Amino acid sequence: MLSMLRSMWEIFIHLFRKAETVQYPEEMPYLAPRYRGRIVLTRDPDGEERCVACNLCAAACPVDCIALQKDTREDGTWYPEFFRINFSRCIMCGLCEEACPTYAIQLTPDFEMCEYDRQNMVYEKEHLLINGVGKYPDYNFYRVSGLQTATKDKGEALNESAPIDTKSLMP
């Protein structure tokens, strides 16, 4: 009986507390920098696409909402010919971002992507690609990877030592 009176009092006191509610359309809730929202494709600092069309994101995606097709440039590097994310399937789990070896695919703190037509939830590459570097401002995949490209040879990448000469006995 006493505990009932006590809980009634405790609940009554809550009348004078501030409500936790964030009144969304007027008031934006705080979204943390690493909030997992709308997916974007970023560019490296030179303005080139980061995506190398390795398909790891599509393989990691648990709901199979990512589809892409690899194509090759003249210098031998890969890029996605098309890159399609079906956001009506996407569950914003972020596994694609974790799988991506080049920091190309990133999730952003934005969730306002409602559409009246379901077909509009399918985003193509031109909708996904942004003119920015996203969360990793200095990262450029081709400058840190050992891959040989038209502009650099093996061993010339950042933090990379020259390849070992297997024919030599010198250390």
Place this chain on the structure above:
Amino acid sequence: MADVMVVLLAISILVGGITVAGVLVWWERRLLGFWQDRLGPNRIGPFGIGQLGADIIKLLFKDDWVPPFADRFVFVLAPTAIIASMMMGFAVVPFAPGVHIVDLNIGLLFFLGMSALAVYSVLLGGLASNNKYALLGGLRSASQMVSYEVFMGLSLMGVVMITGSFSLVDIVEAQKDVWFCFSQILGLFVFMIAGIAESHRLPFDLPEAEHELTAGFHTEYGGMKFAMFMLGEYLGLALISCMIVTLFFGGWMGPSIFGDWVPPFIWFSLKVILVINFFILLRAAIPRPRYDQLMDLGWKIMLPITLINLAVTGAVLLWMEEMV
């Protein structure tokens, strides 16, 4: 002329009662929201009061479906019974001096009879639905209401003994000096609990108990028929609050220290609103008891308290008579 006034009052109570019940739905949601550190419905209109209209429009546009396996006639009849009986109950409530539809000399018994009739609504609804959840809900509500009816009536007999009349106007006037909530504190306590159980609101909403009986007696109801059950529940809440104020808190009379510049009807409404808010607080704070706990509470605690209250009140009255 007096007849016209009575008819006008009856119509205004009919319209006002339904409006109040509708507003109560919104107000309860709002208040529960505040008590749970959120805001409740506040989108439509000032303070979200338009939610009432939105709810009504939604319920009106719902399919008015009668399940093929139900007993059609009784199924349709059941929701009207609760509204009719609750509305009849309002006929004897004195809102202010002279402002009542009828001052029956058995007003209190009439109210008890009408609130007992409301059981039929739940019972018939549960039976006619031809659904096991509805049947169990109806069964529960029947036994709950029958057992709580016993001491609901008995708890008021102390008031009747002091007043010497069943007329609600006489009862209010007998509280001119001291409200009955002081001398009949046990009666008030029992009547309040029995009143909640009668209008089967939380924490005594065992007939509905959504976690075990889906929705109890109104499982098969939808649209406006469901809305009528809902309306009946809130009318019952308003009626019980009116009765508590009339019987224990001096009806239309304010505390004498405030003088008499506040109109009696304002006092009455103010007290009713306070009691209703208290009921909503009960809903917010008290968990629903188990069914056997409910029955234990009724027969093993409430009934003895009522009988003690009755015996003591009678003894004191006899003693005071002797003193004079």
